[in-house]
Amino acid sequence: xxxxxxxxxxxxxxxxxxxxxxxxxxxxxxxxxxxxxxxxxxxxxxxxxxxxxxxxxx
Numbered sequence: 001x002x003x004x005x006x007x008x009x010x011x012x013x014x015x016x017x018x019x020x021x022x023x024x025x026x027x028x029x030x031x032x033x034x035x036x037x038x039x040x041x042x043x044x045x046x047x048x049x050x051x052x053x054x055x056x057x058x
Contacts, residue, residue: 009039016040020047 006014012031016039019028026044031037 009035012036012039013043016043017047018043020044021051023051 016029019040020026020043026041029037029040029044031040
């Protein structure tokens with residue numbers, strides 16, 4: 001049985017979250033399409049909030 005790929009926008013959000021939680025700059029966003037870029041930045045912002053609350057894994 002084949003696995004379904006995750007939705008591209010969900011994947012963009014998750015990748016943005018991973019970049020943010022690891023302390024990377026939002027300038028490294030790899031997406032050009034506005035929808036995917038917006039999701040990536042949303043994930044990045046969410047990760048930054050989590051980092052401020054001390055939710056980082058070291």
